[in-house]
Amino acid sequence: MDRSEERINKYENKMTNLEAEIQKYKNRVEETPEVGMQLKDIKRDYETVQRRYQDILSKKLNAQMSAELEKKQKGEQFRVVNSAVPPNNPYKPNISKIMFFTLVMGLGLGGGAAYLRETLDPAFYTPEEIEEYLNTEVIVSLPINKSKKK
DSSP states (O other), X not given: OHHHHXXXXXXXXXXXXXXXXXXXXXXXXXXXXXXHHHHHHHHHHHHHHHHHHHHHHHHHHHHHHHHHHHHHXXXXXXXXXXXXXXXXXXXXXXXXXXXXXXXXXXXXHHHHHHHHHHHHOOOOOSHHHHHHHHTSOOOOOOOOOOOOOO
16 A cells, blocks of 8 residues: 555655645736736836937937027027017007097197287287377277279
8 A cells, every 4th residue: 555655645646746836826916907007107118218318318419400500500590489460459559549649740830820820920910909008099990801803
């Protein structure tokens, strides 16, 4: 019976080894979702870092190219920062102001011209003006004849 016991022991050892391996694979299968999630997190972080690296690298290359262009053009490079936005209403001319100032100037010039004509005119138009100017009384005043002679 010695051989049969050896065989039994041998098969029992194999069974315990197989059960240990089965348990090991079960543990691996159970841990697979966690490992998968960790792998997803690592991949996402890697992609984010890769994008940042590419952005920084492209900015560096753009800066180098612009520096070379600036050296070649000796500062003649112009860049539009903000594009022009046309206004809703024109800045100049302001029509309402122009019309107001035109009206004021017209009235001022008309009034000023009339005042100057009156003050600079040496003629007398009424007897009262002569009396006031000469401090005497007017005895006779002749009317102006407006009829035409033929």
